[in-house]
Amino acid sequence: DVQMTQSPSNLAASPGESVSINCKASKSISKYLAWYQQKPGKANKLLIYSGSTLQSGTPSRFSGSGSGTDFTLTIRNLEPEDFGLYYCQQHNEYPPTFGAGTKLELK
C-alpha cells in the first residue's frame, strides 16, 4: 500500500495569514492526490483532487500543487471557517490511502 506522510501534524495561524500543508507519498502517485477538510459535527469535505483541481464549491483561496511524491495544500488569507483537520489521500491506486492529518488551529 502507498504510505502517505503529512507534515506538520499541528499548525497554528491567525485569520488573514497563509499556511501550507505538505504530503509525501511512499512512491510516485503521478498527480492523483486529494485533500479533505474535517470539522466536528460536519461531513468531511473534498477540497481538491488530482493534485490541483478544486472541487465544486471550494473557495479559490485553497490551492494544491505537486506531482510524483510531493504535494502541498496552500490556504491563503485564512478565514475563521478554515480551522480544522486536513487530510491528504492518494487516489492513484488500490487501496486508496490517507495521511495522518494536520490540525490547523487558531493562534
Add this chain to the structure above:
Amino acid sequence: QVQLKESGPGLVQPSQTLSLTCTVSGLSLTSNSVSWIRQPPGKGLEWMGVIWSNGGTDYNSAIKSRLSISRDTSKSQVFLKMNSLQTEDTAMYFCARSWGYGGFLFDYWGQGVMVTVSS
C-alpha cells in the same frame, strides 16, 4: 440534495459482529458506488471497502477476511458487516460516495457513527 447517514449500535462486544447501515438519499445506488471508511479516535482515515454501482465489491486486504458489504437498492441502503471485532476496531465509521476515475475519490460523506468495542 445528496445525503448519506450511518446507523448502527454504538457498543459491540469483543469477538462479536458489527452491522452498520448507510441510508442514501439523492443518489441511485444502481448508478453510484459507496465506500466505507473508518477512523480510530485521534488517528487517520482507513478505507475499508466499496460496493460498486454494478453490485460488485472490493475490500481492503488488511480486513478482507472479516468484512462484507452489501446493499438493498430498493431501500437505498448499503450494509457493512465485520466479524471478530477487537478493541482496535473502535472507530468512527463513515460511508461515502465513491467517485471519479477508479472510484477512489469521496465527494459526499455521512457524518459517521461511533462504534466502541468493549465488554
